[in-house]
Amino acid sequence: MCQNPHQKEINPSHFEGSTEEKATATVVDHDFMSYTQGMKFFDPHMHMSSRTTDDYQALADAGVVALIEPAFWLGQPRTGLASFKDYFSSLVGWERFRSSQFGIKHYCTIGLNSREANNEALAEQVMEILPLFLQKEGVVGVGEIGFDDQTAAEEKYYRAQLEMAKEMNLPVQVHTPHRDKKKGTERSMAIALEHGLDPKMVIIDHNNEETVKSVLDQGFYAAFTIYPFTKMGNERMVEIVKEYGPTRIMVNSAADWGISDPLAIPKTAALMKIKGIDVETIRQVTYQNALDAFAQSGQINEGDFIHGLEIDQSQKFNGNTVLRGGQAPRINKNSMIIR
Amino acid sequence: MIYSSAILEEILRFANPTETVWITSKSKGIAKELALAFVMTPRFISKTPINNPRNIIDGWVWQDYTLEKLVRIYIVCLLSEKDGTDQLNLLFDTAEINEAVALHSALPALKNPTQFLLRATDAVRSNMGSVFESIAFENPYPSLYFSELAWNQMVLKCIFNDKAIHRIYDLEKRSNQALADTLSDFAHERWAAGRRVPSQVWRLVPQFMNENLQSDINKLAQSDNPRDVLASELVNKEIAQPGSTMGQWKELELPEPIYQA
Numbered sequence: 001m002c003q004n005p006h007q008k009e010i011n012p013s014h015f016e017g018s019t020e021e022k023a024t025a026t027v028v029d030h031d032f033m034s035y036t037q038g039m040k041f042f043d044p045h046m047h048m049s050s051r052t053t054d055d056y057q058a059l060a061d062a063g064v065v066a067l068i069e070p071a072f073w074l075g076q077p078r079t080g081l082a083s084f085k086d087y088f089s090s091l092v093g094w095e096r097f098r099s100s101q102f103g104i105k106h107y108c109t110i111g112l113n114s115r116e117a118n119n120e121a122l123a124e125q126v127m128e129i130l131p132l133f134l135q136k137e138g139v140v141g142v143g144e145i146g147f148d149d150q151t152a153a154e155e156k157y158y159r160a161q162l163e164m165a166k167e168m169n170l171p172v173q174v175h176t177p178h179r180d181k182k183k184g185t186e187r188s189m190a191i192a193l194e195h196g197l198d199p200k201m202v203i204i205d206h207n208n209e210e211t212v213k214s215v216l217d218q219g220f221y222a223a224f225t226i227y228p229f230t231k232m233g234n235e236r237m238v239e240i241v242k243e244y245g246p247t248r249i250m251v252n253s254a255a256d257w258g259i260s261d262p263l264a265i266p267k268t269a270a271l272m273k274i275k276g277i278d279v280e281t282i283r284q285v286t287y288q289n290a291l292d293a294f295a296q297s298g299q300i301n302e303g304d305f306i307h308g309l310e311i312d313q314s315q316k317f318n319g320n321t322v323l324r325g326g327q328a329p330r331i332n333k334n335s336m337i338i339r
Numbered sequence: 340m341i342y343s344s345a346i347l348e349e350i351l352r353f354a355n356p357t358e359t360v361w362i363t364s365k366s367k368g369i370a371k372e373l374a375l376a377f378v379m380t381p382r383f384i385s386k387t388p389i390n391n392p393r394n395i396i397d398g399w400v401w402q403d404y405t406l407e408k409l410v411r412i413y414i415v416c417l418l419s420e421k422d423g424t425d426q427l428n429l430l431f432d433t434a435e436i437n438e439a440v441a442l443h444s445a446l447p448a449l450k451n452p453t454q455f456l457l458r459a460t461d462a463v464r465s466n467m468g469s470v471f472e473s474i475a476f477e478n479p480y481p482s483l484y485f486s487e488l489a490w491n492q493m494v495l496k497c498i499f500n501d502k503a504i505h506r507i508y509d510l511e512k513r514s515n516q517a518l519a520d521t522l523s524d525f526a527h528e529r530w531a532a533g534r535r536v537p538s539q540v541w542r543l544v545p546q547f548m549n550e551n552l553q554s555d556i557n558k559l560a561q562s563d564n565p566r567d568v569l570a571s572e573l574v575n576k577e578i579a580q581p582g583s584t585m586g587q588w589k590e591l592e593l594p595e596p597i598y599q600a
Contacts, residue, residue: 092435097467129433132374136435137381296591298382 022301032263035132035270036063039282040306043265044290045144045173045205045252047226048106049087049095050074053287055255055262056102062266065305066105068294069095070144070173073115075257081089088133098140105305107294109143109173110134117157118149127160134168140294141165143173144205147184150177155191162195171224171296172202176211178230185211202295206231206254212240216248221293226264234268238275246284250293342448343416347396350413364411370423374430377414378438383400384410391418398479398508399447411441412448419449431458436467443473446480453484460485463493471496475507483507491518495525499542505539505592519547523555537595538566542588545577565590 003256041064048056048069069091078084091108112126119187133139139313142165147154150183165172172192178185185204192202199219206214207216215222223230224240237251253264261267269286273279347366351435354362361383365376383409392401401409416590418427429435443462446455462474474480475493485493490513497504504510522543526536541559544552570591577584 089433089435093439094467096436097469132378132429132433133384135378137373137437138435 016190019186031198032270033062034275035275036266039063039266039269039279040065040287041265041269042290043252043262044203044223044250044294045070045254046073046262047072047254047256048099049090050257051255051262053098053102056099056104059100060104060265061261062137062263064104064105064265065308066291066300067099068140068173069106069108069123070175071108071110071113072175072256073113077116077119078122081122081129084122084126088129092133092136092138100309101297103309105309107138107140107300109141109171109294110136110139111142111143111145111161112157114146114148114154114158114175114177117154118151120153120156123153123157129163130161131168134164134170139170140297140299141173141203142168143171143203144175145172145207146175146188147177148175150180150184150187158188159191159195162197166195166197169296169298170201171338172197172295174202174204175207176204178206181206181208182210184215188216188222192220193218199338200248201296203250205252208232209236209240211246212249216244218249221248221250221289223250223252223290225252226268227254227258227260229259232294234264234271237268238272238277241272241281241285242279246281246289248289248293249285250290251285252290276334340448341420343397343413343420345393346409346413346416346448349389349393349395349401350409353387353389353409354384356409358406359483359567362413365414366417369566370418370421370426373414373418373421373423377411377418377430379443380411380414380439380445381407387521391558396447396479398477398482400477401541402477404444408437408444411438412445415445416450417437418450425453434470439465439467439470443480444478446474447478448461452480456484459567460492461487463489463496468500468502471500472502472506475502477495477506477508477510481507482513485513487513487515487517490519491515494518494543495521498522498525498537499594501537501574501594503537503592503594504543505588511542513598514543514546516547519544519552520549523551526555535564535567535595537591538564538570539588539591539593540593541574542584543572545574545581545584547576566595 043064046067046069048067071088071091088110091110096106110130110131114124117123134142142161145158145161147158162172173189176188189204193199200221203221203223204215205223207222224237226234226237241249251265251268253262255262256262260321265286269282272282291300291302350362351359364371365373368376386405386407389401389404389406389409392404415427430438436444443459446452446459449455459474462470465471475497483494493505494504497507522540529536541556556571556574559567562568573584573587
């Protein structure tokens with residue numbers, strides 16, 4: 001969730017990359033898929049309702065077999081409960097269907113995001129309907145919740161939703177703030193522990209070099225968002241995996257309405273491969289760890305997607321018979337003729 | 340009519356003891372508890388196929404149902420019998436795909452079926468394939484309660500979306516002049532675009548022939564596609580002797596997508 005996609009300021013980082021490494025990345029840009037043949041990916045953070053159908057096609061082509069769409073802020077505040085309700089419904093309805101057309105298994109997490117927690121009158125109403133959605137099939141956690149401005153209202157609803165997650169035995173996907181990130185991340189973890197959550201049920205998202213050590217040391221899952229300009233670059237990601245290894249680390253794209261890249265995971269996997277990281281480690285940080293973390297919800301069956309999503313013949317959409325893995329029918333985008 | 344007990348009887352043929360306990364305890368709940376049970380059903384009830392199901396309402400076919408879906412339908416029936424309209428509306432408004440399918444599949448067995456007419460016509464408007472099919476196929480609700488306009492919209496959307504119309508219950512019984520005429524217009528549009536129309540759709544026209552439709556049928560007779568030729572033969576036979584082609588459309592009862600994969 002990028003707050004200002006036009007902001008050019010890059011997060012401070014230990015690792016800026018050598019000239020040689022930057023050159024490598026330029027080469028990979030042109031044909032990253034030749035490095036990821038046969039790999040399958042699980043992106044645990046994508047806001048697909050902000051993306052086009054072309055993105056789904058590209059994801060399927062690049063080997064993304066499953067994804068999780070966390071409920072988030074839509075770019076402007078909602079003014080009533082009905083728009084929250086319709087948004088949550090679309091995450092378990094229309095978006096799930098749209099994804100299935102491309103052979104990608106779509107899961108979601110449901111929650112009240114930190115920004116809109118600040119509208120307390122509305123937040124109260126949203127909290128009322130959350131349990132209904134959290135019990136639904138394929139809802140794999142409470143998310144994304146946490147801090148933005150780190151206000152009292154944000155803290156109140158973060159705590160209340162942690163309690164819900166605990167009661168329903170669901171994983172939690174925690175958004176960490178863009179500003180004052182390090183303190184915000186520590187505070188998010190401390191509160192989760194205070195509420196008695198098992199750290200392995202909590203995925204701390206949008207980590208960077210400054211936050212990762214503490215997150216892992218305390219037993220939480222550490223997710224990294226590869227997102228241009230405001231979050232992580234994938235060269236930095238490679239260095240983190242080299243330093244910390246694959247345990248409890250996962251990569252995501254957080255692709256949304258900002259300048260983001262839905263193919264961030266496959267591209268990062270390609271870069272890791274070029275830089276000598278072994279295939280098993282790559283598999284863990286781009287597939288298995290996300291699967292393990294969210295499968296704790298009891299709502300993920302790997303068999304549903306590992307061999308490609310079995311598309312029910314009833315799942316036809318407007319005259320397009322999409323069979324398996326989104327192979328047909330294809331539109332040649334370079335053709336001037338449209339049939 | 341109260342259908343919940345007949346549905347429960349069928350459920351108990353397939354449920355294991357643990358599932359039976361869950362179903363029995365949940366069925367005693369108040370409306371709000373029933374609604375939550377509906378949402379949580381997949382956590383407690385398996386997707387066991389319902390083999391050789393009974394038929395409790397004509398046209399309501401459970402052939403491809405699972406136990407979990409049938410339990411959801413049972414809960415929806417209980418809700419309607421216990422006047423849980425508010426909870427039913429909440430379930431419709433917040434439905435996940437499988438929930439939406441169960442809700443629309445349950446419509447013919449609800450206590451006040453016409454109360455949900457708008458939900459049913461909204462399902463016809465849905466672009467989620469399985470939601471559309473849950474109202475259009477193996478479901479007698481449209482035949483029983485749809486106006487001619489709503490019926491025609493459903494049949495046309497079905498054809499437009501390359502779905503096989505023979506799965507619509509009472510297809511021939513509810514055919515009408517307006518539908519036959521619109522079908523002719525639709526075929527002309529498709530033909531102008533160099534596309535085809537599934538051959539079995541012509542079964543909707545024999546009772547309503549006019550000059551336009553006759554020329555369409557003559558055109559089919561000249562087609563290179565043997566299925567179109569067969570369709571024209573069947574239409575002519577049916578015109579000559581109404582009722583004589585019953586069962587003979589079987590060969591044409593398959594999806595014919597305009598895009599071949």
